[in-house]
Amino acid sequence: MTFTERLALAERTNDSLLCVGLDPEPAKFPHQWKGDPKRILDFCRAIVDATQDLVIAFKPQIAYFAAQRAEDQLEQLIAHIHRVAPAVPVILDAKRGDIGATAEQYAREAFERYQADAVTLSPFMGFDSIEPYLKYPGKGLYLLCRTSNAGSADVQGQTLASGERVYEHIARLAQGAWNYTGQLGLVVGATYPAEIERVRELAPTLPLLIPGIGAQGGDAAAAVRAGWRHPSGRGAAPIIVNSSRAVLYASGGVDFAVAARAAAQAAQQTLNRARAPSA
Numbered sequence: 001m002t003f004t005e006r007l008a009l010a011e012r013t014n015d016s017l018l019c020v021g022l023d024p025e026p027a028k029f030p031h032q033w034k035g036d037p038k039r040i041l042d043f044c045r046a047i048v049d050a051t052q053d054l055v056i057a058f059k060p061q062i063a064y065f066a067a068q069r070a071e072d073q074l075e076q077l078i079a080h081i082h083r084v085a086p087a088v089p090v091i092l093d094a095k096r097g098d099i100g101a102t103a104e105q106y107a108r109e110a111f112e113r114y115q116a117d118a119v120t121l122s123p124f125m126g127f128d129s130i131e132p133y134l135k136y137p138g139k140g141l142y143l144l145c146r147t148s149n150a151g152s153a154d155v156q157g158q159t160l161a162s163g164e165r166v167y168e169h170i171a172r173l174a175q176g177a178w179n180y181t182g183q184l185g186l187v188v189g190a191t192y193p194a195e196i197e198r199v200r201e202l203a204p205t206l207p208l209l210i211p212g213i214g215a216q217g218g219d220a221a222a223a224v225r226a227g228w229r230h231p232s233g234r235g236a237a238p239i240i241v242n243s244s245r246a247v248l249y250a251s252g253g254v255d256f257a258v259a260a261r262a263a264a265q266a267a268q269q270t271l272n273r274a275r276a277p278s279a
Helices: 003-014 037-051 062-066 073-083 100-113 130-133 150-154 166-173 193-202 218-228 254-279
Strands: 016-023 057-060 093-095 118-121 140-148 184-188 206-211 237-244
Touching: 003 140, 016 037, 016 254, 037 073, 037 254, 057 062, 057 073, 057 237, 062 073, 062 093, 073 166, 093 100, 093 140, 100 118, 100 130, 100 193, 130 140, 140 166, 140 193, 166 184, 166 193, 184 193, 193 218, 206 218, 237 254
Parallel strands: 016 057, 016 237, 057 093, 093 118, 118 140, 140 184, 184 206, 206 237
Antiparallel strands: none
16 A cells, blocks of 8 residues: 555545644643653653544654654654554654765664654755655655745745746656655645645645644645545545644643544544535
8 A cells, every 4th residue: 555545544534634743842741741751652642542533644743752862752652653543644754855875774764763654854955865765665755845934935935947936846846757656745834825726736646744734823724725635536635734732732731632632623623624615
């Protein structure tokens, strides 16, 4: 099964476009664990257990674990997700970008050490920085394209001599010559729905990872309308709409997991309503 097929299956199984981002900050943990990095696994595991039937994917951000010397907890967390929610893919948000032997090591880190199902990558060093990851069949690679941060236009929005913007050029490469194994997807921020629609036009068969709803202020419904296409359509591919802080820190009390589930369920329903008119 390809990664895109796994996403489509997860979308159908859980009736969801929602991805919960796992960005653990001990300073924001519920009071009994507040400030304790040894509780990262406990906190994230509770979030996973509370939301695993509501999501299309989970997306742990590696920096939040590495900064706390908690890489072993990340390994255990991903193993836990695979055990309790085997139909739900795990996207390792690492945004790696390097070439040659170094890229090979990063690929081993993502797919062998952490056993992730997909990884986020920066494409700005060119195809040879992507190629080592393509040696892992069935794994997904999400290339940064038009990201949700305010400064993304500094590079991604610049116009090339061809008349295309940088993010449009990346979308064309990912849809075309670079995607000879069928493993590529694109990251496009919810804060730019017009650009999501343009990327979908240029890359109709690629899965899109759309961060930026919730705390970052992106319009969830607009993101779905711009990027989601009915599965019966020609070349339709899944979208994944990510929410992190709005779910993780819905409550700072002992009810944090219950509150996280309620927040995830509300986001799931918002996203589903947005796709309904096209269904």
